[in-house]
Amino acid sequence: QQPVQSPQAVILREGEDAVINCSSSKALYSVHWYRQKHGEAPVFLMILLKGGEQMRHEKISASFNEKKQQSSLYLTASQLSYSGTYFCGTERAYAGNMLTFGGGTRLMVKP
Amino acid sequence: ETGVTQTPRHLVMGMTNKKSLKCEQHLGHNAMYWYKQSAKKPLELMFVYSLEERVENNSVPSRFSPECPNSSHLFLHLHTLQPEDSALYLCASSQEADYNSPLHFGNGTRLTVT
Numbered sequence: 001q002q003p004v005q006s007p008q009a010v011i012l013r014e015g016e017d018a019v020i021n022c023s024s025s026k027a028l029y030s031v032h033w034y035r036q037k038h039g040e041a042p043v044f045l046m047i048l049l050k051g052g053e054q055m056r057h058e059k060i061s062a063s064f065n066e067k068k069q070q071s072s073l074y075l076t077a078s079q080l081s082y083s084g085t086y087f088c089g090t091e092r093a094y095a096g097n098m099l100t101f102g103g104g105t106r107l108m109v110k111p
Numbered sequence: 112e113t114g115v116t117q118t119p120r121h122l123v124m125g126m127t128n129k130k131s132l133k134c135e136q137h138l139g140h141n142a143m144y145w146y147k148q149s150a151k152k153p154l155e156l157m158f159v160y161s162l163e164e165r166v167e168n169n170s171v172p173s174r175f176s177p178e179c180p181n182s183s184h185l186f187l188h189l190h191t192l193q194p195e196d197s198a199l200y201l202c203a204s205s206q207e208a209d210y211n212s213p214l215h216f217g218n219g220t221r222l223t224v225t
Contacts, residue, residue, distance in 0.1 A: 030211060032213065041216035041218045042154075042201070042214075042216045044213040044214060047213065087153075087154065089154075089214075098156060098159065099156065100156070101154040101155075103153045104153070
């Protein structure tokens with residue numbers, strides 16, 4: 001069952017902050033985050049592990065709440081380059097690297 | 112040179128044609144994947160190969176046939192496709208087909224079935 005991402009879309013002004021959530025109804029081992037710009041390949045941002053620390057990629061950070069089976073991606077002081085679609089991919093226990101992806105969150109950062 | 116290269120970038124084929132998609136990775140990874148990306152749908156895992164052995168076939172119709180001759184190359188053979196198979200097909204690789212291995216994606220092949 002695929003994870004649910006929210007919001008589906010968000011528009012920001014440069015310098016504003018945003019939070020993207022990824023929720024699963026299944027127990028998770030880890031959560032991956034990827035960003036895909038239009039016409040390009042998805043690019044890996046970070047992995048959140050069960051019991052692990054909050055991760056960071058430039059001014060983007062993420063956390064993983066094991067009890068809620070939810071991960072949140074925090075975009076701080078957004079830049080124009082942050083525009084794109086963000087996908088979370090979840091790994092369940094005993095399923096190896098068989099990621100199930102959410103529907104994506106479209107982020108547009110305007111000057 | 113990009114880490115994961117897919118050819119062709121665009122493909123238009125009729126329902127009775129046979130074609131193949133090619134993927135090559137230059138990252139020294141041991142696992143390769145095919146994903147399907149349709150409009151307004153999540154990325155769908157189709158096939159996973161680890162050390163050239165198929166480890167996952169996500170209930171994909173038999174009109175899609177993967178081939179992994181070595182750890183650097185992956186093919187997706189297509190035959191008798193349906194219009195609903197039109198999508199972006201993404202190849203990816205990872206160090207291992209195991210936990211915590213980030214996926215490195217190619218730019219995809221945009222397939223249109225007429």
